[in-house]
Amino acid sequence: MPTKSRQVHLATRPDGLPKHDDFKIVDTVLPDIADGQVLVKQLYMSVDPYMRPRLSNDFELNQVMPGGAIGRVVQSRNANFAEGDVVNNLQGFREYAVSNGMDIRKLAPQPGVPLSAYMSVLGATGFIAYGGLLEIGKLKDGEQVFVSTAAGAVGSVAAQIAKIKGCYVIGSTGSDDKAAWLREIGLDAVINYKKTPIQDALKAAAPRGIDVYFDNVGGDHLDAALACMNSLGRVAVCGMISGYNEPGTRTAVRNLSNIIYGRINLRGFVVMDFVHLREQFNRDMAEWMKSGKLKWKDTVLSGIEQAPAAMVGLMRGENTGKMLVKLSD
Amino acid sequence: MPTKSRQVHLATRPDGLPKHDDFKIVDTVLPDIADGQVLVKQLYMSVDPYMRPRLSNDFELNQVMPGGAIGRVVQSRNANFAEGDVVNNLQGFREYAVSNGMDIRKLAPQPGVPLSAYMSVLGATGFIAYGGLLEIGKLKDGEQVFVSTAAGAVGSVAAQIAKIKGCYVIGSTGSDDKAAWLREIGLDAVINYKKTPIQDALKAAAPRGIDVYFDNVGGDHLDAALACMNSLGRVAVCGMISGYNEPGTRTAVRNLSNIIYGRINLRGFVVMDFVHLREQFNRDMAEWMKSGKLKWKDTVLSGIEQAPAAMVGLMRGENTGKMLVKLSD
Numbered sequence: 001m002p003t004k005s006r007q008v009h010l011a012t013r014p015d016g017l018p019k020h021d022d023f024k025i026v027d028t029v030l031p032d033i034a035d036g037q038v039l040v041k042q043l044y045m046s047v048d049p050y051m052r053p054r055l056s057n058d059f060e061l062n063q064v065m066p067g068g069a070i071g072r073v074v075q076s077r078n079a080n081f082a083e084g085d086v087v088n089n090l091q092g093f094r095e096y097a098v099s100n101g102m103d104i105r106k107l108a109p110q111p112g113v114p115l116s117a118y119m120s121v122l123g124a125t126g127f128i129a130y131g132g133l134l135e136i137g138k139l140k141d142g143e144q145v146f147v148s149t150a151a152g153a154v155g156s157v158a159a160q161i162a163k164i165k166g167c168y169v170i171g172s173t174g175s176d177d178k179a180a181w182l183r184e185i186g187l188d189a190v191i192n193y194k195k196t197p198i199q200d201a202l203k204a205a206a207p208r209g210i211d212v213y214f215d216n217v218g219g220d221h222l223d224a225a226l227a228c229m230n231s232l233g234r235v236a237v238c239g240m241i242s243g244y245n246e247p248g249t250r251t252a253v254r255n256l257s258n259i260i261y262g263r264i265n266l267r268g269f270v271v272m273d274f275v276h277l278r279e280q281f282n283r284d285m286a287e288w289m290k291s292g293k294l295k296w297k298d299t300v301l302s303g304i305e306q307a308p309a310a311m312v313g314l315m316r317g318e319n320t321g322k323m324l325v326k327l328s329d
Numbered sequence: 330m331p332t333k334s335r336q337v338h339l340a341t342r343p344d345g346l347p348k349h350d351d352f353k354i355v356d357t358v359l360p361d362i363a364d365g366q367v368l369v370k371q372l373y374m375s376v377d378p379y380m381r382p383r384l385s386n387d388f389e390l391n392q393v394m395p396g397g398a399i400g401r402v403v404q405s406r407n408a409n410f411a412e413g414d415v416v417n418n419l420q421g422f423r424e425y426a427v428s429n430g431m432d433i434r435k436l437a438p439q440p441g442v443p444l445s446a447y448m449s450v451l452g453a454t455g456f457i458a459y460g461g462l463l464e465i466g467k468l469k470d471g472e473q474v475f476v477s478t479a480a481g482a483v484g485s486v487a488a489q490i491a492k493i494k495g496c497y498v499i500g501s502t503g504s505d506d507k508a509a510w511l512r513e514i515g516l517d518a519v520i521n522y523k524k525t526p527i528q529d530a531l532k533a534a535a536p537r538g539i540d541v542y543f544d545n546v547g548g549d550h551l552d553a554a555l556a557c558m559n560s561l562g563r564v565a566v567c568g569m570i571s572g573y574n575e576p577g578t579r580t581a582v583r584n585l586s587n588i589i590y591g592r593i594n595l596r597g598f599v600v601m602d603f604v605h606l607r608e609q610f611n612r613d614m615a616e617w618m619k620s621g622k623l624k625w626k627d628t629v630l631s632g633i634e635q636a637p638a639a640m641v642g643l644m645r646g647e648n649t650g651k652m653l654v655k656l657s658d
Contacts (some may be wrong), residue, residue, distance in 0.1 A: 252581025259597035268588035
């Protein structure tokens with residue numbers, strides 16, 4: 001039986017901050033699945049900062065957008081999947097997805113762990129924080145750490161892992177509410193960069209300098225961090241959201257020459273770089289979540305018609321933790 | 330017998346490009362050396378880009394400036410040094426230096442190698458090029474390499490080592506004469522950045538992208554390189570001369586976000602980082618110089634009264650290879 005499914009298309013390339021009108025909700029009808037295929041009803045879809053540059057470049061206009069999602073198999077003509085299986089996939093921004101089984105991966109949800117956690121702390125989001133901090137940042141116990149957008153999905157995991165490793169952790173965020181949450185989860189110093197210029201605030205918050213900067217922002221945050229970095233410091237460059245919306249006017253970085261005498265290492269990375277850490281990540285996260293050392297928040301909007309609002313809200317910094325859209329129960 | 334020695338003092342902190350008047354030649358008289366001391370008559374002194382930021386910050390006003398030098402022991406009351414010994418030291422910018430023997434190192438000049446080579450290709454200059462390219466840049470045979478200020482002291486060594494390793498080497502420089510020399514010593518592509526905007530020129534010169542960028546310039550050169558870097562590329566950040574004279578207006582770097590998806594590594598370093606490579610460096614360089622694979626040029630001014638002109642000329646890019654001042658025969 002054909003299935004009605006709504007999808008989100010990119011209608012126009014955003015100029016600056018994305019607007020609702022840049023997206024379009026489109027009704028479609030999926031034909032019956034063929035031999036070897038499965039039909040997946042999506043439960044949650046992910047809305048991430050990395051998508052913003054792609055709205056300007058890679059994503060095709062008037063096509064359904066891709067993105068991380070978790071769904072449940074509702075029909076299967078593939079021997080590897082049964083109805084009821086929960087699967088990870090990259091076919092977000094639609095209510096139903098069809099797969100030949102190659103691009104989906106079965107999840108074995110643990111009792112007591114909400115499904116949404118597999119989209120955030122236990123998913124690529126948590127994993128990139130873990131790998132970026134430990135492998136790229138080469139974090140050592142007790143070091144001085146700065147995490148930007150520390151109340152975001154990746155930042156909040158990175159900041160808490162640094163705390164677990166006995167570090168002094170400074171986080172930046174853009175609202176008092178998020179700052180309060182960061183203090184609640186144990187950060188040593190919290191900067192609301194909308195209230196104090198980041199350069200001054202960071203200098204005051206980092207009396208012993210910075211050994212590892214986990215960068216989600218770039219621009220003025222990176223500049224401020226470079227001014228505080230200790231010798232042989234590491235900058236794990238996970239994202240540069242400051243430049244995503246206004247590439248033409250984005251804050252330029254001027255303190256790069258500090259990396260010479262400070263012998264600083266800046267390094268970019270993607271989650272694929274950490275494949276070899278997967279088991280260690282699963283083990284560590286399970287332990288930290290169980291013991292209550294690692295907390296998380298999600299910001300969840302409901303219904304695919306909210307996907308544009310989720311994207312716009314993410315870019316305005318309205319989320320705490322992971323920005324998700326719940327597509328069905 | 331007291332010794333008359335002229336010294337170069339920093340008289341005023343330069344505003345922008347250094348001018349002759351920012352420096353002062355001062356007559357001094359050194360007292361007789363004491364037990365344990367040696368008197369060194371300087372032969373060559375080094376004038377380097379790294380000195381420029383220090384003129385604005387670290388060097389004291391109305392004091393003799395420090396810098397690399399080679400001299401000959403002319404009096405010794407230290408059992409470890411004899412008259413006639415040639416020694417490396419960090420007491421440049423003066424005709425005579427007094428040492429307790431702790432801050433000088435005996436040189437054993439090889440026959441057929443001019444003394445000045447120990448100030449350039451065989452000195453810290455060559456060594457930082459070697460370590461920066463091989464250890465920080467992790468150069469692999471046959472890669473695509475870009476070296477900025479490739480006709481400078483460090484750049485010309487880095488570019489030639491990359492050629493020796495079978496790489497495709499692009500160099501940038503600021504005059505047709507220097508560009509001609511770079512072609513003569515075998516670079517595959519040469520950019521005169523004063524004639525073509527570096528961004529366009531580099532894109533055209535690097536059809537297979539860039540794996541290693543040896544950065545001496547920063548600013549627009551770094552920006553152009555970031556736009557061309559291949560995945561997992563390395564940027565060995567040796568210097569950023571573009572920002573040394575005009576920190577307030579220096580060209581900002583805007584393509585930093587390329588390091589994320591490209592998983593690029595930018596790393597600063599100093600010559601001390603390569604102590605463990607010293608023997609390997611000496612061996613390789615001796616072989617390459619003997620076989621004619623590594624060529625070098627020095628720009629030598631004569632007499633300490635030329636030291637300010639050497640500094641000004643260096644900052645204007647008037648040198649090819651190492652900028653030296655010859656202080657005596």
